[in-house]
Amino acid sequence: MVKPLKVYQVWKGNNIIWCGGRLIFGPDAKATLLSFALIATPVVVFCVFVAKHLIHIFPAYNAGYAILVVTVALTVHVLLLLFLTSSQDPGIVPRNSHPPVEEFSHDASAPHTLQFPRIKEIMVNGLPVRVKYCETCMLYRPPRCSHCSKCDNCVERFDHHCPWVGQCIGQRNYRYFFWFVASAAVLCFYVFSMCALYISLLMNKGHHSVVEAIKISPASVAVMAYCFICFWFVGGLTGFHSYLIANNKTTYENLKYKYSNQPNVFDLGCIHNCFEVLCTKRKPSRINLRAIVQEEHVASQPRFSRSSAPEDETPHRPRAKVEDDLEMGLDILKTVRRRSDELSDEEFGTGSNGATYHTTGCTPDSDNEIPVIRTMTESSSEARDLDISVGNAACPSSPEQK
Numbered sequence: 001m002v003k004p005l006k007v008y009q010v011w012k013g014n015n016i017i018w019c020g021g022r023l024i025f026g027p028d029a030k031a032t033l034l035s036f037a038l039i040a041t042p043v044v045v046f047c048v049f050v051a052k053h054l055i056h057i058f059p060a061y062n063a064g065y066a067i068l069v070v071t072v073a074l075t076v077h078v079l080l081l082l083f084l085t086s087s088q089d090p091g092i093v094p095r096n097s098h099p100p101v102e103e104f105s106h107d108a109s110a111p112h113t114l115q116f117p118r119i120k121e122i123m124v125n126g127l128p129v130r131v132k133y134c135e136t137c138m139l140y141r142p143p144r145c146s147h148c149s150k151c152d153n154c155v156e157r158f159d160h161h162c163p164w165v166g167q168c169i170g171q172r173n174y175r176y177f178f179w180f181v182a183s184a185a186v187l188c189f190y191v192f193s194m195c196a197l198y199i200s201l202l203m204n205k206g207h208h209s210v211v212e213a214i215k216i217s218p219a220s221v222a223v224m225a226y227c228f229i230c231f232w233f234v235g236g237l238t239g240f241h242s243y244l245i246a247n248n249k250t251t252y253e254n255l256k257y258k259y260s261n262q263p264n265v266f267d268l269g270c271i272h273n274c275f276e277v278l279c280t281k282r283k284p285s286r287i288n289l290r291a292i293v294q295e296e297h298v299a300s301q302p303r304f305s306r307s308s309a310p311e312d313e314t315p316h317r318p319r320a321k322v323e324d325d326l327e328m329g330l331d332i333l334k335t336v337r338r339r340s341d342e343l344s345d346e347e348f349g350t351g352s353n354g355a356t357y358h359t360t361g362c363t364p365d366s367d368n369e370i371p372v373i374r375t376m377t378e379s380s381s382e383a384r385d386l387d388i389s390v391g392n393a394a395c396p397s398s399p400e401q402k
Contacts, residue, residue: 008289012095013153021289023087026151031166032086036079039184042226043075046191049219050198057201067194074187081180082165089285090170091156093145096138127265144266146252156286159250169251172282178241184234192227195220248273 008021016025025032051071055064120140121128129143136147137154146158148168157171169177198220202213214221244254248266268276 005293006289007287007291007293010293011289013092014151015153017289018087024089024289025086026161026165026167028150028163028166029086031163032082035082035164035166038230039075039078039082039187042223043071043187043191045219046195046223047071049217050195050223053217054194054198057198071191071194074183074190078180078183078187081176081183085162085169085173085176085180086165086167088167088173088176089287090168090174091158091172091283092170092285092287093137093139093142093154093156094287095136095154099138100140124265127263129265144250144253157250158252160252172285175278175282178238178245178278181234181237181241185231185238188227188231188234192224192231195224195227199224245274245277246270248276 006021008017008024011017014027016027016029017023018025047068051064051068054067058064058067118133120131120133122131122143123129124143131140131143131145133140134147134154136152139154141147141154142156144157145154147154148158148161150161151168153168155168155170157174159169159174159177161168162177165177165180167173198217199210199213202208202216203210206212208216241251244250247264247270248268249264253264267273
């Protein structure tokens with residue numbers, strides 16, 4: 001018995017999925033490991049070369065141990081937020097297996113082709129918002145949704161694709177991302193302060209100069225320089241995203257509409273914006289990677305494909321548009337054949353619309369059934385002029401050919 005496939009086994013995006021669909025990473029998941037190393041390495045250096053000396057300097061009330069515990073707790077907190085940001089569904093919109101049929105319209109220039117509008121307008125808070133059609137996912141993107149070219153998914157409330165996290169930042173993991181950069185900024189400031197405190201204590205205790213104190217603990221200066229650089233990075237991100245949260249914007253929207261005068265239809269005021277982004281309940285995921293793949297039984301629905309390969313070569317992809325046109329052509333052919341059957345006993349006659357029909361002058365044997373193609377040659381002003389003939393190859397010219 002064939003084991004049924006699950007959604008994560010036939011996933012079409014560029015994501016890396018682990019633990020049987022429980023964790024979903026971006027295509028550059030190695031960046032997450034790099035970020036782990038960039039956070040953990042300086043903390044380890046601080047604990048080994050600085051924090052253990054502070055334990056002996058502050059023996060009262062175990063204050064030295066408190067410094068070490070706070071450092072470890074902050075580091076674990078930052079790494080946990082990094083893991084949650086990179087391994088959770090950012091708000092992926094499931095793909096459709098076929099275009100939205102209800103949106104089809106007919107093109108007057110090509111009557112046998114089906115088209116649908118690429119842009120629609122919907123109302124949000126009483127103001128019109130344009131939504132675009134995604135050809136990859138075959139759906140109209142919800143407001144504030146965008147297609148990530150790296151992950152190859154449409155993501156709700158798309159903010160940006162973070163190279164340090166290796167994942168899209170969207171509706172479901174934006175909160176984790178914000179607390180991650182904010183906590184990283186706090187960790188950098190805390191470690192920098194403790195290293196500066198240790199250098200200051202060395203100077204006061206032994207009456208050393210700054211240079212002599214640096215020679216005693218060069219690791220402290222190295223960690224201080226590293227934290228100073230990182231603080232400007234993560235601290236700047238924290239301030240920038242605080243501004244975005246207060247105005248209920250995303251990074252993508254801030255860059256896209258920076259020089260436009262369009263009003264922000266999602267702005268509810270500073271307090272309500274902060275509450276909506278940071279305090280509301282997180283929406284459930286719209287994808288279930290551990291679900292069993294259901295076979296689709298869709299009848300008489302046009303399907304499109306970017307490939308012109310036959311259906312036998314691409315059994316898992318939507319049918320080509322040409323095949324839909326062939327189906328329409330078959331319906332027209334059936335109508336023509338029905339009309340031909342009504343006139344099958346006539347070798348020459350006049351149609352109901354005034355058109356004259358004729359056949360070639362071959363006399364086939366009564367035992368052989370030869371197809372006859374009849375087309376209008378003389379028609380009224382409302383009918384098209386077409387030539388009629390039956391191929392001479394269809395008529396046996398000699399007994400040997402019969």
